[in-house]
Amino acid sequence: MNFAMLDALAGWSYANSMSKGKKKDKAMIVGVGLDSDGHKRLTTGENFALVGGTEETHEVMTEKVIKINEKLKSRGKQLESVTAKEFDDIAEEVGLKKFAPRKSKPPGGAT
Numbered sequence: 815m816n817f818a819m820l821d822a823l824a825g826w827s828y829a830n831s832m833s834k835g836k837k838k839d840k841a842m843i844v845g846v847g848l849d850s851d852g853h854k855r856l857t858t859g860e861n862f863a864l865v866g867g868t869e870e871t872h873e874v875m876t877e878k879v880i881k882i883n884e885k886l887k888s889r890g891k892q893l894e895s896v897t898a899k900e901f902d903d904i905a906e907e908v909g910l911k912k913f914a915p916r917k918s919k920p921p922g923g924a925t
Contacts, residue, residue, distance in 0.1 A: 839894050840861070840894060841861065841892075841893040841894035842861055842862060842863060842893075843861060843862040843863075843879055843882065843893065844862070844863050844864075844865075845862065845863070845864040845865070845875040845878075845879060846864075846865055846866055846867075847864070847865065847866035847867015847868065847871040847872055847875060848866070848867070848871075849866075849867055849868050849871055850866065850867070850868065851868040851869065853868075853869070854866075855867060855869075855872045857872065857875075857876055859879070859883070861883070861892075861893045862879045862883075864876060864879065878908050878909065878910060881908040882904055882905065882908055885904045885907060885908065886904065
């Protein structure tokens with residue numbers, strides 16, 4: 815099982831339509847399954863989109879995003895209204911782990 819849940823608030827990935835006028839900003843959680851069994855999978859909800867992955871991976875991503883939404887609802891919050899710290903706390907509560915990006919080495923191996 816290999817997938818990435820892209821945090822809509824903490825800088826992993828940000829999908830936010832900066833709308834003008836009376837429309838409100840909308841945050842989204844994007845999950846990408848990095849493994850495959852030959853099937854194409856896409857699951858969407860009000861504030862999430864999940865693509866790819868094996869059946870097991872896609873199911874786990876779906877469970878995680880549903881749990882995140884349940885936690886948001888129990889706190890009386892919307893995804894776009896939580897802070898990055900609050901989102902990180904919720905993500906950790908449902909079993910997601912945040913990974914720091916790898917630092918690349920300059921060409922030629924110099925440090």
